[in-house]
Amino acid sequence: MVLARRLVQLYLGLALYGFSMAMMLRASLGLAPWDVLNQGIDRHVPLSYGTVSMIIGAAVLLLWIPLRQRPGLGTISNVFVIGLTVDAGLALLPTLHGLPVRAAMLAGGILANGLAGGLYIGARFGPGPRDGLMTGFARRTGGSLRLVRTVIELSVLVVGWLMGGQVGVGTVAYALAIGPLVQFFLPLLTVPHANDSSGAQRDGAGRDHAGRVRGGAVHETARG
Template identity: 90%
Template structure:
């Protein structure tokens, strides 16, 4: 996420919202990301979604990591360097998505919002995710977030990247283990990602 911000060629939809709010609040980008993650997590309550360790970690670790990344990465100049930073950020997001979903400790707040709404409304994951992403993108853009070629690149690339990394990185489910007893929701979610039905995962 920090690499995509420094690339200044457009952000993923939720990051557009984060940046848009960051422009209007006296808070760091990472803090805004954590607040939004916590707010989305509250929406899980009426949807009857159950968080896991990965869900809670997603809220805090990403925000802190983005702030750390922004403090280390300088402002960039020149299109080739910015493009390289964008591509690197997207690939890193795909790898991170495969890692955290494959760990089977629970989806991130935004992924859980998608699956919760899909289950309660009966809509497809693809439709529900698209509506959520477009809504978030519109609000973030209206608040001044970066929308550009990077936004399109992320939307097109993140699904195939997660699909590429997830089978390699998913931890096998041991029969009789606590992970197995938690049910198949996480496995179903990973399976849908492998099938290309949805696309941040890294936000979680």
Template identity: 65%
Template sequence: MREPGLGRRLPQLLAGLVLYGFSMAMMVRAGLGLDPWDVLHQGVARRTGLSFGTVVILVGAAVLLAWIPLRQRVGVGTLCNVVVIGVAADAGLAVLPPATGWAARIVLLVLGVVLNALAGALYVGAHLGPGPRDGLWVAIAARSGWSVRAVRTVIEVSVLAIGFVLGGSVGVGTVLYALAIGPLVQLFLPLVSARRPAGSRD
């Protein structure tokens, strides 16, 4: 079978990033708690008056700068991730009204988490470079000798705590995301993963 090239993988990457940003907006509008990084993004947005998506972009760019001393390899997917997700999140917030009533909020939250997992599988499966946050804990783990799980846990607990102090939303959605996102991505990834071209190091 012929390996898929950039013509297949780049559209998949961009679709995944757009859907990822939109899923973030869905969880924000559900108002039942966000994943750790979005708790931070929302907290900073509330303190600064910047839009949620703008904060996503700025935090992504700041995290990407931390890659420099870690000598982590940047891919086209990494650079697209920094910008596209934030723009898509703001677009989603512009068209989605806040959910009213518990039933609507729960449905919006669950759909947001499932869409987030599918979107994450799409952009990871494109094999065009990790997002800035994903690459950060991979690089730190590689340099420190710690496991990726340990590094990721420390980073996510830290950003969650900072975001909560700043006023980000922590709730049942935060717990649901933590429990469901891994298994869901694992479920979707084999269905959408593009096989890497020979010699690729993505």
């Protein structure tokens, strides 16, 4: 029963994460760093945004090999489910006009993204590809998670922006809001171990996220 709940929560969270990304894309007010990179690449290739997201996610997973990171079901699912659902969301959501409507869509997308992060991280099936990359580099280099995450995310943000990805108020709003949002939702949504009511306290994904929040780092589309 617990496993069934975890699976449902994992895939619901990942699907919501992809849809929340589509909401922020339709708001057109700025994106999270990795999404800026996705959008920048998407402008130069004949592929959908979701396909680009999946390709980048798979490429990031390849970097786990020298870092000796071990992916979980959630890590692999993250790559494909988010890519598919962001494309579905873009097909369903109309192009928006008018700043108030776009701002409301942005706010809703960030809130949904925070909820989605709490759902899929709380399911305890492993971190997202980008989260694992950052924690792996931090462990290998001995640098702080805050520093490693900041360097990587600023790098992908700049590359994405140079390629035409959108940086704006949404980028700043996401950076400021996503940590507190996931920190709020995660304790409510973490599925406890069968023999441990503390749940996330011993869970790798929980420790990863808690470290990111305490370190003041910016969350990536969880996808982490």
